[in-house]
């Protein structure tokens with residue numbers, strides 16, 4: 559068979575956003591200036607709504623099946639249906655762990671460029687330091703530098719891209735990821751229960767789950783009205799856990815009823831969102847919702863984002879218990895590894911990532 563040739567992606571020279579900001583603090587190069595319809599100021603933002611807060615202490619063993627327990631479970635169900643986003647408090651991860659990951663991430667981004675470029679993200683890939691999801695020379699760029707790493711399962715790690723400075727980076731990321739994995743497993747149990755399902759249904763489906771972390775650093779921008787920190791997108795994960803570093807500007811916004819709702823950083827909370835995979839598994843009962851990040855004139859911002867997803871061998875499709883009654887099967891079945899590759903190429907082309915799996919007519923035979 560003839561070898562498949564993949565044409566190299568031509569993205570031109572991409573400036574490092576921190577360096578741009580240092581060299582020309584009052585200008586925004588045209589490649590970052592959004593078309594009018596995409597600008598933060600021409601899209602409607604509202605501060606009168608807030609994502610729901612779920613208190614995980616209400617789910618502790620001694621509360622099981624209590625009034626408090628069931629009330630929090632209903633709140634969780636409503637958050638996943640109506641927002642696709644919520645924040646959790648009393649999540650069980652020690653503050654010291656959250657602070658140490660913020661510290662090493664900040665120290666990494668503050669290193670000289672040559673140091674960070676020792677771990678480069680190649681065009682068309684999503685591991686290492688650089689600009690993810692750049693596919694052409696005329697695409698608008700996000701006002702953001704990223705460090706992205708696959709963390710679990712162990713064989714997916716590309717050790718060459720793990721920073722060696724600060725020296726504790728890998729050790730701290732390791733501890734952080736173990737804690738985030740436990741949190742995701744716990745959340746998937748409560749999410750299953752909130753749907754009236756067996757509590758282990760999602761954890762069993764995910765198998766040896768994939769965990770990838772992305773650290774997003776947004777320098778201040780002299781024209782936050784013209785640029786985006788991160789373009790609107792939904793996540794390809796099952797669940798995403800997002801930590802907004804303390805002292806950061808408000809940047810994350812979630813689309814709700816066609817309005818962008820900002821999410822204030824909260825010292826005691828982690829932001830959780832439903833990814834494309836959980837939308838498919840629940841046959842659309844729970845939603846993977848679009849979100850974006852905006853920038854600030856004077857303040858910088860750091861977010862640490864973990865994507866928790868099924869093992870690449872897993873066949874993903876609506877689970878039979880969510881099909882039927884007045885809910886026909888809404889998505890086709892596919893392999894999660896294929897989907898992850900599809901996600902990257904579709905995001906590279908600026909497309910909605912989940913569209914390929916949506917069935918336009920009811921074809922139950924493709925589901926079961």
Ligand SMILES: O=C(O)CCC(=O)C(=O)O
Pocket residue numbers: 772774788793800809810811849850851860861863
């Ligand atoms: O920085 C943020 O708050 C948004 C990050 C995000 O959505 C992502 O990395 O997928």
Ligand SMILES: [Fe+2]
Pocket residue numbers: 791792793849
């Ligand atoms: Fe995201």
